[in-house]
Amino acid sequence: MSITSYRLTCSCLLLFACIVSVHGQQYIYKDNTQPVEKRVADLLARMTPEEKFWQLFMIPGDLDDAGPNQYKNGLFGFQVSAKAKGDAAGQLLSYNTQEDATKVIRKINSIQKYFVEQTRLGIPMIAFDEALHGLVRSQSTAFPQAIALAATWDTAMVHRVASDIASQVKERGIRQILSPVVNIASDVRWGRTEETYGEDPYLTSAMGVAFMSAFEQKGIITTPKHFVANVGDGGRDSYPIHFNERFLREIHFPPFIDAIKKAGARSIMTAYNSLDGTAASSNHWLLIDKLKKKWGFKGFVISDANAVGGEAVLHYTAKDYEESGAHAINGGLDVIFQTDYEHHKLFMPAFLNGKIDQSRIDDAVSRVLRAKFELGLFENPYIPETSNNLQLLRQGKATALEAARKSFVLLKNEQRVLPLSKNIQSLAIIGTDAIEARLGGYAGEGFKKINMLDAIKEKLGNKTQVYYAEGVDRQDSSYRVISGQYLSNNGKPGLKAEYFSGRDMSGKPSVVRTDAAIDFLWTLYAPDAKLNRDFYAARWTGTLTAPRTGNYKIGIEGNDGYRLYINDQLLVDQWQKLSYHTTLKNYSFEAGKKYTIKVEFYETNGNGGIRLAWDEGKPDNTSQKIKDAVAAAQKADVAVIVAGITEGEFLDRAMLSLPGKQEALIQAIAAIGKPVVVLLVGGSAITMQPWADQVKAIGHTWYGGEEGGRAVADVLFGDYNPAGRLPITFPVHEAQLPLVYNHKPTGRGDDYNNLSGQPLFPFGFGLSYTQFEYSNLVLDKKQIKPSDSIRIQLTVKNTGTRDGDEVVQLYLRDELASVARPVMELKGFQRIHLKGGQSRQLSFVVCPEHLSMLDKDLRPVIEPGSFRIMIGASSKDIRLREAFEVK
16 A cells, blocks of 8 residues: 555544644644744654654655555655666666646645654655756756856846746745755866856855745755865866865855855755765764854755765775764764665664764754744645646746846857848758757756757748758767667577676676676676675676678777677677777678677776677768768858767766867868858867867857757847856866866966967856947045955946947955965956947945955955956956055
8 A cells, every 4th residue: 555545544543633732732843833943852852763863864756655654754855756767876866857747746745644644743744856957847947057047147147047946846845956056167077067157156156145045035945065076186076075174165165155144055965075085974074063063054964865875885984884874974964865765774773773973863853853844844734736837937938038048158259240140041050959959967858948940940930041950979989889679698688697706707606697788887886786896707698689781890898808709709809907998890790690799897996887889780971961061051151050068967078179070060061161150059168179260150058948049049140149158267178177267376387388278268258249348447445444345336338339238247366465365366247238339337345255365374364465456358358457455
């Protein structure tokens, strides 16, 4: 019997009645006239150790398949209808986005009804979900990705986006979001740069506060993440961090501090990585000394999904899951976020056997209960089962369009080729990204999203001939993993897999099973629990049937230590452990004929990976695709190439160039002599050295959300004047990385002997279809005391004829300090709209907070001396400067 269909028996009703009152006296925690802290203390005193544990355990899923007693002790909350998937670590979540708003509301109410009415204490659960740039569900608006929102440099716009998302979130009864990402994107190779607000702590804090405050004001708990510094050496996700305290406090802490103190965030999510050798999820210095004591955080701290177990299987600082859980809670974590109900068995013992300090458990539970009381869940646990979603979607679509327009960054516009005339006779649109309308990571499906090609046709109507060619793939290779449909073993799909405890595959295998395909990446775990994760071997055997007759390229991609035999002949031999290779060989197959196949592999230090792949006998048609695209461009007056990158969680990039043969495509089309516009799709920096000088215009569209196609069309044809600005630095080459604008002064110079140290496009950069002039910089005083503020005024004029926005940026430099300070720091910005020929006087205020620094002893001080004010259109394009003294 499922919990959602479970009904109260008379005995259950009697028990529930007893809990509500004793001799007519209502329990304090049930009395909403009592102070929250008193209610928390009363409820905490009535809880069993098991009930306390379950308030500190959160999972995705729902209760449809649960037994009636499975959650009898309560639960922190659910991510309703989300199912775990992925490798053995269960690190990835696959969200069921297909349920409409009303169905989600009813499901949440049904689950809530169980916890409120059928558990002993009636503690409601919190429904949580992802909402980075829109609720990750169907019938929800997909707004521009976070990095695109940062590119607007418009906090009011970001607040409106967040307010629209919050309305859609709250309507469904979801009361906590696991967003936003306020990590600093200090290395653009990081695959999750798209989820951030860029490289600068001031801009990230401003955007984060604008986003989170909209949710918190509507009674939805925000969860800024990942605490702290989630990108390490080489731009690798969740790599160990060894930053000193000064760097953390100057760069990585500010967005989290502002999230708490300015936005009112009531939850924080920890990172997967270790900090100075201790896992972030159990780092006492980070979670208790800094977050809770120093900053006064009263909310609760949750782990990233399955991160607590990382101590046992990733960091090796705990012997098992029980110990890792004890370390986490004792270290300051409050809620363990796992991806499966069964995982509770791994962590609960530590809560019951004394390995976790009882006062720490009570503090964690109190923090969770406080949030539930503040949300009003005890008084109003259910939501109306009527949906206003259509109206919210219409409102969201209008906001999404405006945000996408504002996020567009024009990087190059030689000879003012843009905007294009709407009377253009013919136009070529090239690239699959023109029709895919990709939304970026942590996105739902969007509501009636429109791609660029359709939006351009919609704008131009039938008067312009539009030619489309798909161009080339983003994939760097033409080969694919061999699907299980072509593999068999004794008449059954897949291959026989034998796993051995040693590397020489002698004796009896430890594990025998059937694997549908050979496509594995064993990072945190071995192929099976019976094996050591860093010392094992595998043999796969069976038959392979090709779908067509012809010459194939077939082989293996993975860690060295592999061999491939076909019909008992050794075809691929990469048996010596060395590195990671892709080894493909030519082989002629006949359609329908069975070929015996054997693959052998061994691993001796962990992180095993192996894929059996081929090109399916299909000829490489890249050259033909480029020819087709060139032919389309030759027929048109202008060619618009839409090119993109592949990135995301677990998809860090070693190279920043356009993947596949997209660069060759651009160069081939540029060679015909027609004007070429390149539109970039992605959430991070892209290098362009081979082709940037050969095209007339370049624009970065990011992931523009469901209305991104229309926004691009509006910009291309002049219905909107672009004014987005880069929230990250674009390098010329990966060798310059990490490259940020606000670095400390270098020892002897920025340059290499064979490459400039300067960026391709600097932080804060972006072009317009008009021009702006800065003048009349005036400071209201030239000398101030450390406790004073200074007001700065200037005039900005649109000197062109076209209306447009300008993003005025204020940077500050401490000219002489007791410790090295950044060469410049963003301390203010304003996005303003000016009509052609219009002028406006702007003012900024520099306050003590902007002047403060950490001295040699890490004490916040404002040192006397000279400070330089720099105001301009980017970190490189400084138009006005002045200095003042702190006495």
